Amino acid sequence: MYEFPVFNDKNLDEKVKNVKAVIKKNEKTIKKLLKLENKSFENFALVLFELEEALNFAFQPISHLNGVANNKKTQKALKELLPLLSEYSTKLSQNAKVYQALKEIEQDGALDSEQAMALRLELHDFEMEGVALDKERKKRIAKINSKLSSLENDFSQNVLNDTNSFEIIIEDESILKEMPSVEKAQAQTQKDGKAVYRFTLHQPSFISFMTYAIDRNKREELYKAHVTRGVKNDELMTQILALRDEKAKILGFANFAELSIAHKSAPSVKNVEEFLSKLAQKGKPFAEKEFAELSAFAKKLGLDELFSFDLAYYSEKLRKELFDIDEEHLKNYFESSAVIEGMFLFIEKLFGISFKKAKTKTWNKKAEAYDLYENGEVIGRLYIDLEARKNKKGGAWMDNWTSGSITPKGLKRLPIAYITCNFAPSTKEAPSLLRHYDVETLFHEMGHALHHLLLKSKVCSVSGVNGVMWDVVEFPSQFLENFVYEKSVLKLFAKHYKTGEELSETEINKIIKARNFQAALGMMRQLEFGLFDMRIHKGALDAKSVQTVLDSVRDEISVLRPPAYNKFQNSFTHVFGGSYSAGYYSYKWAEVLSADAYMIFADTGVFDAELGSKMRHSVFSKGGGEDMNKLFEEFAGREAESGALLRLYGFDDK
Structure with a gap:
């Protein structure tokens, strides 16, 4: 063993x-x-x-x-x-x-x-890293690397500190009268011996308040705190961009964007910008239509003009009216443990592998470990930590501890991966209950984890996600997330956490029907991030110039301009504190592959064993040692077609 x-x-x-x-x-x-x-x-x-x-x-x-x-x-x-x-x-x-x-x-x-x-x-x-450069330029790159490492860590830490430091206390319960009872219970606390409600900038709490609080001024207060996090990051942002640009120029590139593209599947910065702009041109009319529909709906309810802090509140009301979706009712059917077990069952049906809970230590009592088996033999380990808590960084991610490979001594080493999310925490009254969007996020991260866990490689540096070109690493994750809109998959785990009652066919159909609700608005937001990221890495910009670029991109992309106080860039940790610098476009770039692959399953059959085996062995079992575009061709027998992405979003030409 x-x-x-x-x-x-x-x-x-x-x-x-x-x-x-x-x-x-x-x-x-x-x-x-x-x-x-x-x-x-x-x-x-x-x-x-x-x-x-x-x-x-x-x-x-x-x-x-x-x-x-x-x-x-x-x-x-x-x-x-x-x-x-x-x-x-x-x-x-060097x-x-x-x-x-x-x-x-x-x-x-x-x-x-x-x-x-x-x-x-x-x-x-x-x-x-300049191995061919002279001694002085090597030394300068070494200093740049060291400084960037510290600055990027400080950027992320500042965002987390600001996230932890703000809260809003609601004493008037009527403000929360539209909030699901479970979410309200999660926010309840005591002040001077009486019940009050505490909301923070941590994702589950923030989303809950912005979606259901009826007090518009309070919504703006929380929104403003959220979009002004990282107030200390202006100078860090300036230094980070200057150092990245300097390093690129030392290495002979025009700018950092060019350096970043040097090891990605995209042929050039120009090609990336054209790709994003064409998608934006295709999607903007649909986004404008969606926003006009939301504005008209809000006006009917007495609001003359929509602002950013109104979007979640009125969008939820409109979604409920259009599709008769009751989020509070649905969450009862997505208890986190049941979702995990159902997800494992889906993966077993798709890829012929299984997970069993492992008896081992973790860093928190809410984190669990699972061993991955194939034909009775263990082939990997996965840690899952889903619940939000203070002092946990926001968002969702997959990371790895070890890579599956053969050591120089001929010993087998099995892969270990982590999935970390920030979903609603469990309470004494109820377990952690997920939104359907959370389920989608979990499947996304599971796609990354499987990509790391399923590879059989002899070389650790190209095992699993190691060495995979950054703009196609999202292919497996975005592929897997699509299946949470499949009826046969939802039926595996959508059961009431108290009674065990299955989610009705009617409710499942509502979820599927609502899939593309405001899809264009969501896509345009991602395209805005991608273009902004690429353009700020074309030079050594200061914080003021970064804002100018962001404003310019918003003029081109956005259908709703946020308030002037919105400093989204100051908390954009993907780019200034993570690995997506001049690479945020990767989500959409890889989605061309993932959408096309998923559509093949949607047309053929979700649990088609032959197709599942082909996907596993052509894509999920291959790592950085292979070209992901060629792996798609191996799976599909042809090159990927962008039309599948438009079809997935519901605005293909008809």
């Missing part, structure tokens, strides 16, 4: 010491590797990749804890380690002797396709 490592959230100081020890050990090993006379992929490149895996194994739990149990100790640990990790990584990537050894192994030619791709990716990373 395979023994997985046990996640331990204790002894943070020891974990920090261990990371430092691994760095030192790696540096010594690299020196020994360079002394080898007959260097090969097996005795040099593979060992080098394993050093990176060992460092990730040591550091990743610290990074993960900073995301799910953020406190002063985890913040201190990251501040201490990030410069050291940056220094180590840059020093390695080592001309290591680069030359890898180059010679590549030119030797005795490599399989996976090994060749792993080498190509590694050599590209070296080139993007």
Whole structure:
């Protein structure tokens, strides 16, 4: 029986010491590797990749804890380690002797396709860190990398601090008369011995208030606090963009956008902008129609002009009127544990694999671990942490602790992945109940996790999601999320958490019918983010210029301009604190593949065993060692067609 490592959230100081020890050990090993006379992929490149895996194994739990149990100790640990990790990584990537050894192994030619791709990716990373540059420019890139690592972490921490620091207390219960009882109960607390209701900027609480609170002034108060988070980030944003631009120019690129595209499937920045603009041109008339419909509806209810802080409230009312959807009623059928079990059953039917709960430690009593099995044999482990709580970073994401591969000693290492979300927390009165949108988010992250868990690879650097081009890494995740609108899938888990009653066919049909409600408005918002991200990375912009670019993009894309005080960019952690810089377009770029693949299932059959097997082995079981566009062609027998995306959104030409 395979023994997985046990996640331990204790002894943070020891974990920090261990990371430092691994760095030192790696540096010594690299020196020994360079002394080898007959260097090969097996005795040099593979060992080098394993050093990176060992460092990730040591550091990743610290990074993960900073995301799910953020406190002063985890913040201190990251501040201490990030410069050291940056220094180590840059020093390695600028080592001309290591680069030359890898180059010679590549030119030797005795490599399989996976090994060749792993080498190509590694050599590209070296080139993007200036391995061929002179000493002074190498030193400057090293300083830039170290500074960027710290600035990006500070940017995200500032957003989390602001998220945690604001709350609004509602004493007048009548303001919440339209709010589902479960959500109201989650907000209830005590003040001076009487019941009051506390709402915060954490996603479940924020969405609940913006959707159901009848007091418009209070909605704006919470909205304003949300869109002005990161007030300290103006200067950080300026520095981040300047350093990214400087690094790009040192490496010979016109700007950071060009550097970012250098290892993505998109052929050029121009091509990306044209792609986003064409989608916007197609979608804007539909978005304008949706907004006009919402405005007319709000006017009928007595509101003359819609503002950003009105959208969720009136959209929910309109959705209920058009489709007779009762969100409070529906949530009773999406209890988180039941959804997880149903999702596992769906995956078993689709891919022929199964999950069983694992007995092991986690970082929080609400987090669970599951082992993945195929033909009775364990092939991976998955941690799932769904509920929002203070000191947990917002949003939803998948990350990995280990990559499935074969070590240089011939030992099998199984993959470990995490899914982290921020759904409504459980209470004494009720378990965690999800919105249908939350179910969609969970399936999305599960798509990422499966992509990491299902790969069978010998090389850790291209195992699972490792090495996958960033603008196609969303293909598996966006593919899987589509199935939450399939009747046969919903029937697997949509059961009342108290009675076990199945969600009726009528209610399921309402969910499916409402799928594209305000789809164009949602798409235009994503296109706005993508264009904004790409354009601010064309130079070294200060905070004022960033605002000018955002205003320009909104003039081009938006159908509703937000208030002037909206500083969305100051909390845009995907771009300024994450991995999506000059890459946010990836969501829509990959959706061309995912929409087309899903439509094949929709037309053929959701549980078609042959099709499921083909998708698993053509896409989900392949990692960075393969071209994702070619993998789609292997699955579909043709290139992807953008028409499927338009069809999915309901505004294809008819």
